[in-house]
Structures are given as structure tokens and as C-alpha cells.
Amino acid sequence: xxxxxxxxxKACPKIRGPILEINSLRKVFHINGSSLTxxxxxxxxxxxxxxxxxxxxxxxxxxTLLKMLAGFLSPSSGEILLNxxxxxxxxxxxxxxxxxxxxxxWLTVKENIAFGLKGRTRDKKAxxxxxxxxxxxxxxxxxxxxxxxxxxGGMKQRVALARVLILKPEVLLMDExxxxxxxxxxxxxxxxxxxxxxxxxxTIIFVTHDVTEAVxxxxxxxxxxxxxxxxxxxxxxxLPRPRKREKSDFLxxxxxxxxxxxx
Amino acid sequence: xxEKENNSIHNSVFALLPWVIPAVxxxxxxxxxxxxxxxxxxxxxxxEIGKAGYTYIFRNPGDAPFAGxxxxxxxxxxxxxxxxxxxxxxxxxxxxxxxxxxASVRKLMSTTINALRAVPGxxxxxxxxxxxxxxxxxxxxxxxxxxxFPIYLNSAAGARQINPLLLxxxxxxxVNRLRGTFAILLPGAxxxxxxxxxxxxxxxxxxxxLGELTGVPNGLGAVIMDARMLGRIDIIVVGIxxxxxxxxAGDQLLKTSLRFCFKSARRMA
Numbered sequence: 001x002x003x004x005x006x007x008x009x010k011a012c013p014k015i016r017g018p019i020l021e022i023n024s025l026r027k028v029f030h031i032n033g034s035s036l037t038x039x040x041x042x043x044x045x046x047x048x049x050x051x052x053x054x055x056x057x058x059x060x061x062x063x064t065l066l067k068m069l070a071g072f073l074s075p076s077s078g079e080i081l082l083n084x085x086x087x088x089x090x091x092x093x094x095x096x097x098x099x100x101x102x103x104x105x106w107l108t109v110k111e112n113i114a115f116g117l118k119g120r121t122r123d124k125k126a127x128x129x130x131x132x133x134x135x136x137x138x139x140x141x142x143x144x145x146x147x148x149x150x151x152x153g154g155m156k157q158r159v160a161l162a163r164v165l166i167l168k169p170e171v172l173l174m175d176e177x178x179x180x181x182x183x184x185x186x187x188x189x190x191x192x193x194x195x196x197x198x199x200x201x202x203t204i205i206f207v208t209h210d211v212t213e214a215v216x217x218x219x220x221x222x223x224x225x226x227x228x229x230x231x232x233x234x235x236x237x238x239l240p241r242p243r244k245r246e247k248s249d250f251l252x253x254x255x256x257x258x259x260x261x262x263x
Numbered sequence: 264x265x266e267k268e269n270n271s272i273h274n275s276v277f278a279l280l281p282w283v284i285p286a287v288x289x290x291x292x293x294x295x296x297x298x299x300x301x302x303x304x305x306x307x308x309x310x311e312i313g314k315a316g317y318t319y320i321f322r323n324p325g326d327a328p329f330a331g332x333x334x335x336x337x338x339x340x341x342x343x344x345x346x347x348x349x350x351x352x353x354x355x356x357x358x359x360x361x362x363x364x365x366a367s368v369r370k371l372m373s374t375t376i377n378a379l380r381a382v383p384g385x386x387x388x389x390x391x392x393x394x395x396x397x398x399x400x401x402x403x404x405x406x407x408x409x410x411x412f413p414i415y416l417n418s419a420a421g422a423r424q425i426n427p428l429l430l431x432x433x434x435x436x437x438v439n440r441l442r443g444t445f446a447i448l449l450p451g452a453x454x455x456x457x458x459x460x461x462x463x464x465x466x467x468x469x470x471x472x473l474g475e476l477t478g479v480p481n482g483l484g485a486v487i488m489d490a491r492m493l494g495r496i497d498i499i500v501v502g503i504x505x506x507x508x509x510x511x512a513g514d515q516l517l518k519t520s521l522r523f524c525f526k527s528a529r530r531m532a
Contacts, residue, residue, distance in 0.1 A: 070435055071435075090431065090434040091435065092437035096435050100428055102426070102428045104429060104447065106526050106530045106531050107526070115436060115446075116436030147530055163436070164435075167437070
């Protein structure tokens, strides 16, 4: 373990050292002969069980960064290490919940949740039990046989969560997953994600452009700037949990962050 | 209550809708025959067609010209349509899916496919007769050739329009290429594939008749050709109606069996 990493905090017993390390990551896109540096000099590490938010305005490269962590894009230079091993391809150890609806429209809620687990176990009974467990974990036991087009946007994102959580990923990557939901559902989903996280202690990297969302969720916020995309600062959110969005310390923190983001 | 009743009336009218045009057509036919507006040597009376059809389908061979040939003809034609269509499916779907996913294959195929597609099927007939002689081989070749294009093009379109995020989602869940093809790509392309298959099967019937016009001894196209030689216009019409009925039934059977076999066909198309 490298000494530069954050010490294990006693207040937050989940944090058990680094799981993900990103070292001088850079991404250049070549379009029609000209090159565009989208990300430059990205350095950070994520501890096990930590909830990290990557906050930035649209076009700052935060989604590109997440795609590289997922393995959908390869870095132009620099490295991404998961448990010390470089990340090359997409894989079930780093699962993504997308902003868009990416459920398979020809599969029911249950079949979507079971999709990734198929072929991993021969034990039919254990398989079924596991699927049922995750169905009820996301509160969709009564919607087992519904098709994605028959359920609401919030429910779809619950299915999207369940189908990756069932694979027990090392890191859960979330790319503005609640951005296209209405405000009330979004808040519900944030609370739901927090309760899942408190029970299952996943490591989560959550990309968002919404300050309130970042302050609600994160242990740490990485604020990104544009052209080229860099991590401008790292802010530890030391508000106690559960955080109430209408309390003065929360509002104060959000406003300060919002002002800094505008600078 | 009222609304429900209205709805059930509405539904039964709706169920009859596909038969409205055939019914009007039949009625017009009867009227023009009864009033002798069209002479019977151009269009026989429906009753005559009915009698000819009965003779063709149910009477014993030898009782009258064309009597009892139906089973033999329909069987021969069905075998030809099925073999030609099957060949088109076996080539068309995999090639279509591959070229829909790989730009290089698409480029490679584009000129050839589009040039061949522009050649009307009938121009292949003389060449096919020289290559394969008169008989089943020529017919199957023509059907396979004609049905290939709609199946290939629609499969390619289906594979191409698939949401790339679905494939990414599969990759991140640890799905390998093989499973990705069968569990994501094919179901995702299913509505297009289904359209291609239905168009292909329809065209198969058209080219069946073309292939059978060349003097094969049996088949629905051959019957129509024989009837023309003998001036039996009633048998020509019987042949046309039988092909229409079998074509419609074939389409329904294709749709139903795809829906029965594939979730994606059941739930998306």
C-alpha cells in the first residue's frame, strides 16, 4: 500500500484501503485530423466502500472518464488499476448504470435482472433464490413479469441497479443515472441508493452535474473543470449522515460548492 | 356498461375488417358475371370457378382434366418454396447480421449486392435453365436468389440500428461474443429480421410460379401454364386463388411460429 493514500478513517468503518487507482490519465480524441484533449492529468484513488461523486458541467469529460473506468474506452496515456491490475476491457467487476434506458426490451424485469448471472452457476435453485433476492431488494417483486416498456423510469433504473448488483461488482459506476427522472423520483432514488450502499457497502463512483445530488451522496466530491477536463479540486463532504437536504449546513455546503463550480 | 357494449361491437367490426375488401370483390364479381357485363370467356362465373376448384382438389384423377391434381401440385410447390426460402434464410440472416455489424464487410458486399439486386429475377430464368435444366433446381435457385435480398437487407438494417448501449451493457456484464450474438444482437434485430423473412417468403411464391412456368410436370405454376395452353381460364383462376390462400397462410404460419419460438418476436414486433 502506497503511503500517499488517504488514511483509514475510524469514523467511517467501511473504508478499507484503495481499490481503484487512476494515474496521470489522459484522453485525446482525433477527429478529422485535429486532436482534442478531453481529459488531462487525471489522478485519484478510491477506497473500498467509498462513495465518490465526479461533479462537473456538461462537456467536461466526466462521462468519458467513466467510460474509461468501465473499459469502453482506452486511455491515450496513463493507467487505471483495479486492485493493482490494469483495466483493459469491460467486465463484471466494474459495472455501469447508464443514464439511458439500457434494459433489454424483450426481457421481463426478472429476466433482465437474471441476465448477467446466467451461466455462472449450475445450481438452479441458488440461481432462482439469488434473482428473487435482488428483485425484492429493489422492491420489484410484484413486477417480476413486466416488460421494461410497462414500468416507470424510476423502476427501470432500479432494474438497472439490480442487474449489476447481482454480479457483485468491485466498483459500481453510475453515469448520471437519475438525470432523466423527475425531481421527486430522483430524490427517492438517491435515498434508495444510499440505503443500498449502507447495507451492501459497495464502492461507488457516481457522475453528476447536480450539486445537490453530489452533496447528498458523496463521501468525496471530485470537481472537474473543462478544456481540457481536469480534476480541479477534491472536496471531502463531512456532513453527518443521513443528510437532510433542507438543513442549513447542507444548504450552506451546497451553495459554497455551487459558487466554486461557477468560478 | 354502455361503453363496454360499444367496445365489443367495435371489436367484432374490427375483426371483420380484413374480410371487407374480399367480400366486396366477390360481390362485384358475382354482379358482373350475372349481368354478363364481362363475358365468361374473360372471367368465368364464380360458381364455375367453384366447380373447377372442386374438381381440381377433390375429384379422383382421371375423372376429368385436372381432376385430383391438387395434392401433388401443392406438395411439389411447397417443397420448392420451402427449400428456396430455407436457402435464402441460411445465407441471408448470418450474412446480413455480419455486414450490419462490420463496416468492412458491408463495404465489401455493397456493390455486388446492389448490382445483383437490380437484376429482375426473370432475367435469371434463361441462365438458370441452362445451368440447372428444367425442374426443381431452377425453381429453387430462382426462389433462393429472390428471397435472399429482402432477408439480407433487413437483417443488416436490424443489426445496424441496434442500440450500441445494449451491447456495451452486455459486455460489462461479462457476456462473450457468442452469447452476445444470440442473446442481444439477434433479439435486438428481431423486428427487422421478421420483416425480412415475411417479405422473402412473399417473394418466394412469386418466383415459384416463374420457375414453374418453364414446363415442369407438376406444381401450382405448372397447372396455371397447362390451363393457359388448354384455354381453361377457370383453372387459371383456381390456381391464382390457391396461391393467394397458401401465401396468406404461409405468412401467418411464419409469424405465429416466430412468435412461438422467440421472446423477442413475441414482445417487440
